[in-house]
Amino acid sequence: MKSNRQLKIGLGVILIICILFLPGCWGKRExxxxxxxxxxxxxxxxxxxxxxxxxxxxxxxxxxxxxxxxxxxxxxxxxxxxxxxxxxxxxxxxxxxxxxxxxxxxxxxxxxxxxxxxxxxxxxxxxxxxxxxxxxxxxxxxxxxxxxxxxxxxxxxxxxxxxxxxxxxxxxxxxxxxxxxxxxxxxxxxxxxxxxxxxxxxxxxxxxxxxxxxxxxxxxxxxxxxxxxxxxxxxxTDEETKGYMWLENDVLHRFINTVGIDESKVNFGGQVLKSTTIYKVKSNNGTMELHYQINASIAVDEVMGLKEKLSDTEWLDLLKEAEKRFAKVIQKECELSIQKEKKLGLDFLGIGRHIEQYNSGYWKTVKDQWEQNIADFPISLDVKVTIHNSGMSSGSAHD
Amino acid sequence: MERISTHQFMTLGAAVLMGTTSLPVASIVTGVGGRDGWMSVLPGLAVGIPYGLMVLSLVEQYPGKSLLQISETLFGKWIGKVIGIIYIIISGYLGGLLLGQAGDIYQVSIMTLTPISVFELGGILLVFYLVTSGIEVLARFSEVLFPLIVIALLLNVGLSIPRIEQGELLPILSQGLKPLFWAGIKVVPFAMTYILFLAGIAAFLPTGKKELGQFKTGIWRSLLLVGILDTLVVLMQILVFGPAETIRLDTDPMGICALEEGIGF
Amino acid sequence: MRGREEYGKLANNRLVVGQNKRDKEGENVRSWFKMIKELTIRPKGTRQIRKSPSYSFDDDLNKPLSGVTVKEILSNSSDVVFREFFLQGKERIPCILGAVDGLVDKNLLDQFILKPLMMDLVGHPELAQVTLANVVDITSQSLLPGLEIKKISKMREAVNAILSGDSVIFFGNLTEAIVIGARGWANRGVTEPLTESIVKGPREGFSETLRTNTSLLRRKIKHPSLRIVSLKLGELTNTDLVVTYIEKIASPDIVSEVFRRLGTIKMDSMLGNGYIEEMIEDNPYSPFPQISFTERPDVLAGKLLEGKVGIIVDGTPIVLVVPAVLSQFLNVNEDYYQRAMVAILARFVRYLGAFVAIVAPSIYISVTTFHQEIIPTGLLLSISAGRQGVPFPALLEALTMTVVLEILQEAGLRLPKPIGSTIGIVGALIIGDAAVKAGLVSPLMVIIIGLTAVASYAIPTFDLSLAVRLIRFPLMILAGVLGFFGVSVGLYVILIHLLGLRSFGVPYLSPLAPLRIRALLQDTLVRAPWWALKRRPQLMDVEEPRSGGKGRG
Known part of the structure; x- marks a missing residue:
């Protein structure tokens, strides 16, 4: 008991001395x-x-x-x-x-x-x-x-x-x-x-x-x-990068418009509220393919080129049309990206990993020549857009 | 001589096991088992259960005796002494290893310019203070500290969630079960340090029938608890860093990651 | 050469060193050690300090009682009054009534003692039978009205009775006398205590008079099981004190331990609770309070009902309560008067405040001098901008500011109220504004120190907030030397110290460690509603309630 106490006091003294005299370098910097x-x-x-x-x-x-x-x-x-x-x-x-x-x-x-x-x-x-x-x-x-x-x-x-x-x-x-x-x-x-x-x-x-x-x-x-x-x-390019973002399931919010995607006179602009991309590796008539399923929900907040007043059913049809056209835009961006991947022969989309994740058995067979295989590897794409709302008004400003 | 309660027994064991495993385990099991390494943590630790029960049955037969005394009665004076010396050497070695690892991590990742001996000295002084305060204080220390360790770990795991990379856990079992087995083997030594520790505190365990029963559940509870927490840690590290980086990173990457997210750099 | 035995005697006078000039050097060094040892190590067993000198009347006090001798012993003090009169019974008996002026209720003595004995009862049949032989019995049994009347037969008892405020009647040369309880002195009355003010709850507080205090307690607990046991301590001061507990609720081990420890105290004076506190606490080297105190009868009653033991000392409104656990220093009585939900929030804030008060400056120091990596960049830039031109390193800056804070607190504490508030304003101006403008300290440092000060005021108990103020300094130095490592080592040391502490056998950190889940959830970090507090807190894990026992006392 007594020696123990002395030991403790000794340790305490050593500690205090250390504390008082050792500061200095040791990575201390104001x-x-x-x-x-x-x-x-x-x-x-x-x-x-x-x-x-x-x-x-x-x-x-x-x-x-x-x-x-x-x-x-x-x-x-x-x-x-x-x-x-x-x-x-x-x-x-x-x-x-x-x-x-x-x-x-x-x-x-x-x-x-x-x-x-x-x-x-x-x-x-x-x-x-x-x-x-x-x-x-x-x-x-x-x-x-x-x-x-x-x-x-x-x-x-x-x-x-x-x-x-x-x-x-x-x-x-x-x-x-x-x-x-x-x-x-x-x-x-x-x-x-x-x-x-x-x-x-x-x-x-x-x-x-x-x-x-x-x-x-x-x-x-x-x-x-x-x-x-x-x-x-x-x-x-900008579009290829956007395609990458869709395919990587990295899109949180996006601003998107349909101008120039086809001949239609009426065009839409909107904001992506939510988007998910689902990967599937499936066999299509004996050949394996990677299937992307993109589901996006878009709020339309810009309608251009609308000339006449629409009834309710016509307005709904128009929004259905908008869904298809937005899907087309997304599809185009993604396809550009996939084309780039095939052209470069570089798997920046991580397709190899997706195959490994969902069908590791098949992956082992293609792993070794993967870079050569990218260009020919079948990839399918399905984009589904739902219009969540059409902003604060229905119809156009010309009504 | 003081005895420790069943709850203290559980937390003490779990704290020891947690302290030795939580940092290195991810790197070790992923190194051998790859992406599926996390599955081998729990089975690897479970190997410790029968050994733990063995130690308890020793306690039952030789109540109140320390491991050294037991081995002397069992094997005679000289063999018992040799076993005792081996035990002390191994425990000292493992303790030193642990202290060195902790100091190393601290020096490498936090205070690079401070001599490692300072951390070791600090650690030794703390351990010394704890030990001179008696087994009762040691047990209570673990009782207070273990929940804090668990909370800190869960906080680490929770805060790292925003950094999860896509699909790092997949594919599951692409390499079959063999790597898992080897990874499990790598975990077993950790369980064995726990057994060593258990043997060390044998003399302080109460010897009533009822308590021994509770201690048995205490053993598998602490192994299970630590196994689950460690699995969570490994899982999270693989999810955040991917297997390649998990193997490569030496220190406590998840802690740093959680810190970054928590403070909001 | 002085003999070794003499050393022991001299030690009590604390003058050992000065008287040893002619001694050999070795002896001198040893006496130095002895002095240091006596100053730092609390003796085990009897704690005899400051012996009172011997007086010529010491022997008289043990002799049989005699009115004349008592008068002689006390005659040098002008406040002691002796009224001599004759009692006209069968015989004419000379009587002396002794009392201290100012301590007795003169009116009561005049009206109910002197007047009946000298005037009203003259000719009364009982009085007519009185002789010197039976005067004590007859007067006490049938002549003197009054509640507290006692027969005594020792000189010491008589002297003590007179000096404590009772009055004593001596009859001729008889060796028996009658003590009449007629105490009545000026007191403060029952007022609201200053230290423990609350919003919702009773307002009365203890005062300096022991009897008032026990009566306040008795008004709270009207049950025969409430025990109030009297003791006397202090050879010169003869201070009354009372140990109080509730039978079958308080653990008998703790009660007997309290008596044992009080029994070891041998000292000449006892002027306040602090004297006892330091003598009977378990670990004299801990900064943490191991005995709690209160000024409120409701708190005392609550504590007694939890199985604790109270020590009420005459002459101070502070009542000591043992055993104490850490969590109880962070709880206040209002927690039990407020609704549970509010109480939980209040407790959470208090625990948080205590934590901040301990670590805030040391974390600031370690972050700004060692771990700049964990500061978000924007904050780093603004801290850095604030510290441009500050001449001191962060450690010194923080230490200085904390010391200034301590000075301000200490200065403001004892000043009369009107000046006290000025100190606050001046201090705030000096620390807060002028020092920053002059570039002596950085603005963030001021914020940290302010936060620390405010956080430490969230600790409801003064004792604990003193402990927190004390351990802040070593933590700051550790932070300045080793950063987070130092702070964590410091916190671990504090934790281990706390885990090893016991207060009268009860682990200091219970019910946290050793864990008692019900007690923990019921009334520690949170307070369950009253309808859920079904059991009394089982924190009394008493094991060997010995000072300096296992777990370091």
């Missing part, structure tokens, strides 16, 4: 000593084997209380490893570069084509990074994307991050986190896909704004890039 990294851009360097790494760092200033008022500081360094970039940046700042706040990794087109797994290995290995970081491809150089002066005055990295995060409201491009990318890589048969960001000049793609050096430019997220492993192979 929050204001950190240079929080917001975005990283990866491009190929001039010298072979090097990368041009662009780091966008926030500079919190007293008084700038919210993130939107934060100043930024962007620097590009030509290095052969991510740690070297860390070192170079450390040399030119009085703060400690801090990776834990990193949200977006932008990969430049050339770096993506050359492969980038080596350089982002740091991001999945170093403990400060998170698997929830977003991956983005840049059309052109990532450096120029991150150096864009946005008209809204926001920091490009923060803009890209928040634009990605609200992406599921329009479901036009995939949202890819680092963890998701790594998981897809782990499947070995599925080709990863990463959304694409580009800067938009006034007049491009029908977007116009008052172009002015001082005012800056706009950035746009549209389309995606398909990768073979970590090498960029091709870009998907």
């Amino acid at each position: 929050v204001e000593e950190l240079a929080p990294l917001l975005g990283v851009g990866i491009d190929l360097g001039q010298k072979p084997g090097t990368y041009l790494i662009t780091e966008q760092i926030a500079e919190p200033k007293q008084g700038g209380a919210t993130a939107s008022e934060v100043k930024q500081w962007t620097v590009s360094v030509e290095v052969s490893s991510a740690r070297e970039a860390y070192e170079m940046v450390s040399k030119i700042t009085n703060l400690i570069p801090f990776m834990g706040s990193l949200k977006v990794i932008v990969i430049g087109e050339d770096a993506a084509k050359a492969g980038f797994n080596d350089i982002i290995d740091f991001a999945q290995r170093f403990s400060e990074f998170r698997r929830s970081m977003y991956l983005l491809l840049a059309k052109g150089k990532a450096q120029s994307l991150l150096n864009t002066k946005l008209r809204s005055g926001e920091i490009p990295a923060i803009f890209l991050k928040s634009n990605l995060e609200k992406g599921e409201n329009s479901s036009t491009f995939p949202i890819v986190r680092l963890g998701h990318y790594l998981t897809i890589l782990g499947t070995e048969t599925t080709a990863p896909i990463i959304p694409l960001a580009k800067s938009i000049k006034s007049g491009d793609e029908g977007i116009e704004y008052k172009a002015d050096e001082k005012e800056g430019e706009e950035l746009q997220l549209e389309g995606a890039g398909v990768l073979k492993g970590d090498h960029l192979v091709d870009f998907l």
Whole structure:
């Protein structure tokens, strides 16, 4: 009892001494000593084997209380490893570069084509990074994307991050986190896909704004890039990406219209309220095929080209018509996507995985020559649209 | 000498088992059993039940004696001593291994620049304090802590739900039952550490007929409970990370994932 | 050279060191150790402290009673009054009535003692029979009206009676005297207690007079099973105290343990409950209160009905209740007067408040100095912006602010009310605004400290909130050194400490550990409605209710 107490007192004293004298290094750093990294851009360097790494760092200033008022500081360094970039940046700042706040990794087109797994290995290995970081491809150089002066005055990295995060409201491009990318890589048969960001000049793609050096430019997220492993192979167009979103069951809400799908004069616009895609692997006269069943529910909120007043039954017929036409639009997007997959011979739609999931016996027989088989593998598609409502009025404004 | 209650017995065993399994088990079973690894956790742990009952029957026959004393009576002085020494070495080794693993995970994923010895020292001091406070306090400690561990795990699992990847669990049993068997074999050592621990606290168990009956249910209850929780953990990791990443990730990926979702990065 | 036995004696005077200057060095060092040991380790068994000096009348006190000697002993004090008169019976008997001015009800003595004996009863047949031999019996049996009348025959009893406020009549040179209970001094009366104010419930509180307090208790529990046992402690102060419990509800083990522990106290004075508390609590080194207190009769009655034992000390409105468990420090009597649903919410808020009060500053420190990864980026930027230009590291900043908070609390506590509120305003201005503007602290730190302060006020018991304030500091230092690891080690140590604590044999964390599910669900974190509280809380898992026993006391 007595010796026990002495032992305890001794331990206590040791503990107190440890506590008093040991603090110091051990990774202790005050929050204001950190240079929080917001975005990283990866491009190929001039010298072979090097990368041009662009780091966008926030500079919190007293008084700038919210993130939107934060100043930024962007620097590009030509290095052969991510740690070297860390070192170079450390040399030119009085703060400690801090990776834990990193949200977006932008990969430049050339770096993506050359492969980038080596350089982002740091991001999945170093403990400060998170698997929830977003991956983005840049059309052109990532450096120029991150150096864009946005008209809204926001920091490009923060803009890209928040634009990605609200992406599921329009479901036009995939949202890819680092963890998701790594998981897809782990499947070995599925080709990863990463959304694409580009800067938009006034007049491009029908977007116009008052172009002015001082005012800056706009950035746009549209389309995606398909990768073979970590090498960029091709870009998907907007429509192909949308088709991918349908087939991947990734559509949460979508804005959709029927203009140009066929000759009809009356056209509809609407919002997808809910969509589910069901996969089936079934045998069709001895050959296996993958069947997609897409069920979408759409609220019509725009009717165009309606000339005469419709009775109730006619209105219902019109909405039936609308269902078919919306289905056609979706079908077209999906078919474009499937065509692209067959053309590229890259399974970015994850068809191989679907076959494995629903008929693993059959999958074992085709697994080995899967890339050659993709082009010929039969895929069928069935789109079913239901109109949920037609907005706050029935009939047209001309009544 | 103090005795521990049946409920404390259950939570103590479950806490020990949970502590040793919950982190490494996903990586281990998925490594061998692939996508279906989660199914092998429960059967693997169930192997421990007959051994646990064996220990209890020893307690019944030699009430109030520790494992060392029992083995000395059974095998004679010298063989008993040897068995005792082996037992102590194995327990010390496993305890050290556990402490080292915990320290390693902490250092790798949370505080990279702090020497690992600091975590180990902290752990040892805590264990020392706990042990000097007596078996009664140890039992109550597990009683308080185990529900917290369970809540934390469920929170981890619940918060990770938004990160579930599509169809990672399918196909089920595409490789047949064989990998499951091997994965189950990999789980058995965990059950055996539990048996070791059980043997260690044998001397503190009450010896009444009624209590022994309750302890028997306690054994399979704690193994079942931990088995279910571990299965849930493995299942969730496969769902979120896919089998390839589950095998590759060393630390506590789901905790980090849940943290990210919970705080809302 | 002084002998070893003398050391022991001197130790009581706490002057050991000063008197040992000429001793050899080794002896000196040993005496130092002895002093340190005496200052830090509570002795087992009898706790004899501060012996009272011996007086010339000490021997007289044990002698047979004599009115003249009593008068001699007490004659030096001006407040003691001796009224000498003659009783005209068969014989003419010289009497002395002794009392302390101010402690007795003079009116009562005049009207019902002196007046009958000296005037009204002269010529009364009973009085006419009185001789020196039978005066005590006859007066007490048939001459003196009055409820409390007692025969005594010892000097000590007589002196004690007079000094406690009773009056004593001595007859000639007889060795017997009569004590008349005629206490009546100025007291505060029954007022609403300041420390435990409630919205919905009784308003009366204990006061400084023991009898008032027992009467308040008796008014709550009108049943013969309520036991009120009197004791006296303090050689100089002669303080009355009362141990109260309900038979068959309180565990006999606990009751006898209370008496045993009270019996070990040997000290000259007893001025408040704190004296007893530190002498009889199980673990003297714990920051946590192991004995609860109350100022309200309704709370005491409720606790007694749960099987606890109360210790009421004369001269203080604070009543000690043992055994205590942690959860009861977070419950208040109003929980039982409010509807169950409201009580559950209130308790939840209290538990949350206690948790926040303990960990909020340490979590802030560890997050901002070690684990910036878990701060969402937007928040990280604003914390960082707020801390730009702050000259201190987060640990020092938090420590300083907490110390300032403590100073403010302590300063405001004892000031007269009108000035007290000024302190609050000035303090708030200094901490809240000026310090931030001057760049001494970051705005978030102010929020954290404010949150901590407010959260600690959610703890209803003063004792527990003191404990929380105490353990906040080591946790903050641990957080500043080792981040979350340090905090979790600290919390584990606290948990293990709490698990090892016992209060009069009852595990401190019960019914959580050891788990008693019914008690836990019935009245711990939540309170079940009254119609569901079918059983008395079975938290009395008494095992060896010995101080310093297993589980560290």
